[in-house]
Amino acid sequence: DSGVTQTPKHLITATGQRVTLRCSPRSGDLSVYWYQQSLDQGLQFLIQYYNGEERAKGNILERFSAQQFPDLHSELNLSSLELGDSALYFCASSKRDTPPYEQYFGPGTRLTVT
Amino acid sequence: DAKTTQPPSMDCAEGRAANLPCNHSTISGNEYVYWYRQIHSQGPQYIIHGLKNNETNEMASLIITEDRKSSTLILPHATLRDTAVYYCIVYAVQYSGAGSYQLTFGKGTKLSVIP
Numbered sequence: 001d002s003g004v005t006q007t008p009k010h011l012i013t014a015t016g017q018r019v020t021l022r023c024s025p026r027s028g029d030l031s032v033y034w035y036q037q038s039l040d041q042g043l044q045f046l047i048q049y050y051n052g053e054e055r056a057k058g059n060i061l062e063r064f065s066a067q068q069f070p071d072l073h074s075e076l077n078l079s080s081l082e083l084g085d086s087a088l089y090f091c092a093s094s095k096r097d098t099p100p101y102e103q104y105f106g107p108g109t110r111l112t113v114t
Numbered sequence: 115d116a117k118t119t120q121p122p123s124m125d126c127a128e129g130r131a132a133n134l135p136c137n138h139s140t141i142s143g144n145e146y147v148y149w150y151r152q153i154h155s156q157g158p159q160y161i162i163h164g165l166k167n168n169e170t171n172e173m174a175s176l177i178i179t180e181d182r183k184s185s186t187l188i189l190p191h192a193t194l195r196d197t198a199v200y201y202c203i204v205y206a207v208q209y210s211g212a213g214s215y216q217l218t219f220g221k222g223t224k225l226s227v228i229p
Contacts, residue, residue, distance in 0.1 A: 002157065014168035033217075043158070043201075090157050102148075103217060104156030 003027065003068045004106035006091050013110045018079040025072055025093030031092075032074040033103060034066055037110070038087040050072055050097045081113045118202045123224045126196075132189040134223050136202030139183040140171040147178060149187045151198040152222070158201065161187065192227045199224050 003026035013019055025032050034046040036059075045058035049068035058064075063081075068074040078085060088110050092103040119137040126132040138147065149161040162169055162176045164185070169176045173214040175188040189196055 001158070004157070042221060043152075045217060088155060092157070102160040102163070103158075104160065107157050108155070110155075 002104040002106060004091060004093050004104050006089075006106040006109050007107070008109060009107065010110050010112075012114065013081060014114055015081055015083060017081050018077065019081065019111065019114075021076040021078070021089050021091075021111075023074045023091030023093075023106060025074070025091075026104055029093035029095050029104070030072065031094045031097045032072070033066055033092040034060075034074070034076050035090040035092065035106075036087050037090060037107075038084075041087075043090070046076070048097075055097060078111070083113050084110055086113045117206055118220055120202050120220065120223045122221065125226050125228055126189075126192045128194060128227050128229050130190055132187075132192040132196065132225060132227070134187040134189075134200050134202075134225065135184065136187070137184045138202070138204050139176045139203050141182050146150070147176065147182075147185050148203045148205050148217075149174070149176065150201045150203065150217075150219075151196075153195075153198040154203070158219075161200075163205070168187070192225075194227050194229065197225060 005024045007022045030051045033048045035043050037043045046060040047057050048055040049065050052068050063079050066076045088108045090108045091106050092105045094101045094103045116216045146163050146165050148163040150158040152158045162174050178185045199222040201219050
């Protein structure tokens with residue numbers, strides 16, 4: 001158990017819909033990262049927040065957005081869903097935002113778009 | 115960006131040492147070598163990291179060559195639960211502004227521990 005929690009574990013929805021994935025970082029961790037893992041793309045970095053502020057964007061689509069709240073939990077919002085958005089979505093957290101540091105990953109949310 | 119090269123798959127007998135190689139010939143002086151693993155669709159798990167010196171923790175040992183162009187992750191006594199995809203990552207591959215170093219995962223090495 002990494003200490004990072006993600007809800008829900010599974011999500012099935014239809015194309016065109018909007019969903020919200022939630023992540024609670026480890027106690028004391030200020031940085032939250034979101035990753036997408038699909039069968040053909042592997043693990044892809046989406047976005048990072050540090051203490052409520054956006055720090056970096058990776059391969060995140062404009063239909064996707066995220067935020068980190070004052071209590072440091074984070075939400076990833078996916079809208080206008082397409083079949084290709086079906087994937088595992090992982091959240092990770094770390095204490096620092098400069099290396100060296102370890103990222104601790106949650107169990108993931110499996111999104112299926114039908 | 116420093117990139118890594120790993121064999122796509124390896125087998126190891128249960129109870130034996132698993133030695134997973136990684137080439138990172140373009141690594142810069144301030145870049146760390148990190149190892150993570152992912153057990154069948156679970157979240158990736160941090161294993162170990164190093165800069166220049168060899169490192170050991172309760173999970174594994176990391177051997178980095180003197181020129182830092184390659185490294186080896188050693189699981190001293192592999193068990194069936196060590197079957198996973200192992201990722202070698204050179205940190206600080208992408209710096210995206212104030213305090214953001216992105217982990218870039220490659221395809222990794224699928225380690226199968228055989229009974």
